[in-house]
Amino acid sequence: MNRTVEKNKTLLVDGPASVTVVSGKVEVFGSTLAGTNKVVIREGKRLPFAVEENTTFDVSLGENAVVEEVDGTTIPSSWIKSYEELENLQVKPIIAVVLGAVDSGKTSFCTYLVNRLLRAKRKVAVLDEDLGQSDIGPPCTVAYAFPSKPITDLFNLKEKNAIFVGGTSPDGVADKVVEDMILMEKEVLSQDAEVIIINTDGWVEGEEAVKYKIQLIEKLDPAIILCIQQEDKLAPIINALEKQRRVMVETPQTVKQRSKEERRTLRELGYVKHLRNAKIQSLPLNWLKIEGDELPFLDKLHENVREAGRIFTLLGMRPLHFVELRDNISVVIGRKRWINPENIKKTEEITKKKVVLFRKGDEEGLLTALYGSKRQFLGIGVLQEVDFARKILKISTPVQDKISVVAIGKVKLDKNLKEIPTLTEENHSDFTEFKKLF
Secondary structure (H helix, E strand, O other): OEEEEOOOEEEEEEEOEEEEEEEEEEEEOOEEEEOOOEEEEOEOOEEEEEEEEEEEEEEEEOOOOEEEEEEOOOOOHHHHHHHHHHHOOOOOOEEEEEEEOOOOOHHHHHHHHHHHHHHOOOOEEEEEOOHHHOOOOOOOEEEEEOOOOOOOOHHHOOOOEEEEOOOOOOOOOHHHHHHHHHHHHHHHHOOOOOEEEEEOOOOOOOHHHHHHHHHHHHHHOOOEEEEEOOOOOOHHHHHHOOOOOEEEEOOOOOOOOOOHHHHHHHHHHHHHHHOOOOEEEEEEHHHOEEEOOOOHHHOOOOOOHHHHHHHHHHHOOOOOEEEEOOOEEEEEEOOOOOOOHHHHHHHHHHHOOEEEEEEOOOOOOEEEEEEOOOOOEEEEEEEEEEEOOOOEEEEEEOOOOOOOEEEEEEEEEOOOOOEEOOHHHHHHHHHHHHHHOO
């Protein structure tokens, strides 16, 4: 449908939708659109088209999409002042960290800063640490990109490099996230970036979150911290960083608040983007280094025959595979097999180790990251099967380069790339209920 909007108004569009500027001139987060520019808006996202002269739009709305006109601009004045302060800093390079809670407008603000910096002819990099709402790299990664032209959505950028963390939150893996971000920042700095905009995740409340954010900022050592404050949610972090240069930034009144389901839907669009044209590859386990603790039974390929015999006798059956680790014994059994709970108890008493049970097929759907021999990030994949007889991994991935490292994450996807309960959430609890029957 065609829609004409007068100067000094803003057209707000919630995706899924597409908007084409038929005539006139508008600005989206500092990016000027004119002529026949077409913008696609993802489901769960909202874009503000600030009209600078009377403009006619061709708007195509998907299911549940919404379009609305408001007076004036939706860009807060503090965004403009923040950019000016950033631009006037006398340090090189400028490292700016953007802090804010979930749905505070961090990504929109980063997009605005990037566009203004590009218009000022600055070489800018964006480093994305928001695991659960990754825009630049695949979900569950930290990644960076060097935009070459103004953008309306960071999602449209191609990552230059990424590191797989494996989950959608830094909770429980905070040290790894900090370590990975230090590596990414160092790599970006080696490429002569003039300004680095660092977008962070929305985990800001609670003692662990505050401790993590303070550690992250201290290690990244930014020249300026841009704090999007909402209801004093950042107060404990801000107060602890009193020696750092901090600037308070407003959340736009029109920022879109998303439900947990809408945030998951946005992640799923990321899986689709990064797994497009995937094909199943069969990778020999003895060619690979396996990382991640979700499938500990992949740590060893060759069993100690004598030790295997002892474990099999204690368990009263021969499993498909087992690995004895320092703290536990991981045992893989067939889909329709079972182990007598008394045998499990006896094994644990004699070995002084916990028996952790896995069923064949538990591995199906786990998100993986794939690296080359020099640990360069190649992309992501979905684990389809561990073939114990042939000792191979079957992974669905668009990656065509030689794979040397497979990092296994904690997220599980179904055949339609929708998130489903993980091994810990579903399968292990099933075993607990199963054992209660005997």
